[in-house]
Amino acid sequence: DAKTTQPNSMESNEEEPVHLPCNHSTISGTDYIHWYRQLPSQGPEYVIHGLTSNVNNRMASLAIAEDRKSSTLILHRATLRDAAVYYCILYAYSGAGSYQLTFGKGTKLSVIP
Amino acid sequence: DTAVSQTPKYLVTQMGNDKSIKCEQNLGHDTMYWYKQDSKKFLKIMFSYNNKELIINETVPNRFSPKSPDKAHLNLHINSLELGDSAVYFCASSQDKTARRNEKLFFGSGTQLSVL
Numbered sequence: 001d002a003k004t005t006q007p008n009s010m011e012s013n014e015e016e017p018v019h020l021p022c023n024h025s026t027i028s029g030t031d032y033i034h035w036y037r038q039l040p041s042q043g044p045e046y047v048i049h050g051l052t053s054n055v056n057n058r059m060a061s062l063a064i065a066e067d068r069k070s071s072t073l074i075l076h077r078a079t080l081r082d083a084a085v086y087y088c089i090l091y092a093y094s095g096a097g098s099y100q101l102t103f104g105k106g107t108k109l110s111v112i113p
Numbered sequence: 114d115t116a117v118s119q120t121p122k123y124l125v126t127q128m129g130n131d132k133s134i135k136c137e138q139n140l141g142h143d144t145m146y147w148y149k150q151d152s153k154k155f156l157k158i159m160f161s162y163n164n165k166e167l168i169i170n171e172t173v174p175n176r177f178s179p180k181s182p183d184k185a186h187l188n189l190h191i192n193s194l195e196l197g198d199s200a201v202y203f204c205a206s207s208q209d210k211t212a213r214r215n216e217k218l219f220f221g222s223g224t225q226l227s228v229l
Contacts, residue, residue, distance in 0.1 A: 032215050036218075041222075041223075042222055042223070043117075043203045043205070043220030043221050043222050043223050044156065044203070044205075044218070044220045045220070046217045046218065046219070049215060049217070051215075085154070087156075091215070091216070100158055100161065100169055101158070101218060102158070103148075103155065103156035103157070105154075105155070106154075
């Protein structure tokens with residue numbers, strides 16, 4: 001299984017930027033890096049994904065290291081609504097011609113008012 | 114309109130019973146999934162169906178049987194429920210086959226199953 005390593009928890013003050021790190025040293029050249037988040041009592045929600053280049057969307061930015069062994073999800077201004085568990089996932093080959101998302105433990109982000 | 118909807122939201126039942134959880138997506142997606150989130154909050158894939166055909170079948174007891182009457186629906190039937198089946202079950206969908214590694218998954222809000 002393609003694995004990722006994230007801190008168990010992080011804290012941020014409201015309206016400040018948040019950098020959520022992820023290590024994925026065993027990544028293969030064709031694995032995409034995906035980020036999802038799960039708000040309390042809800043299903044996971046897609047945040048962003050990338051392969052090699054940094055990516056931006058309306059929710060966040062994804063910075064990918066040149067060797068692709070780590071990445072950082074950047075929330076530019078944390079709000080209370082961003083308090084969630086953030087999962088860094090490698091969308092990897094699972095056999096029989098298919099790929100799947102394998103969730104790890106994630107990082108629980110707390111946002112302080 | 115809710116993109117991926119599951120019913121019921123809560124399900125409380127006795128050991129040994131048979132129960133079903135329904136899932137529907139209105140996104141026009143071809144692939145649907147069932148994930149299980151246990152008490153330690155680990156999310157694990159159970160099944161994946163593409164256009165009514167089983168694609169992924171992880172190591173899940175055969176008491177769990179997914180059924181896909183059409184590509185917009187993937188129901189989960191569980192026979193002879195056990196205490197260890199208590200968890201939150203999430204349905205999800207994606208546009209195309211899982212062979213596309215940049216697919217986004219859309220999840221439902223979950224069904225909390227409690228087996229007493």
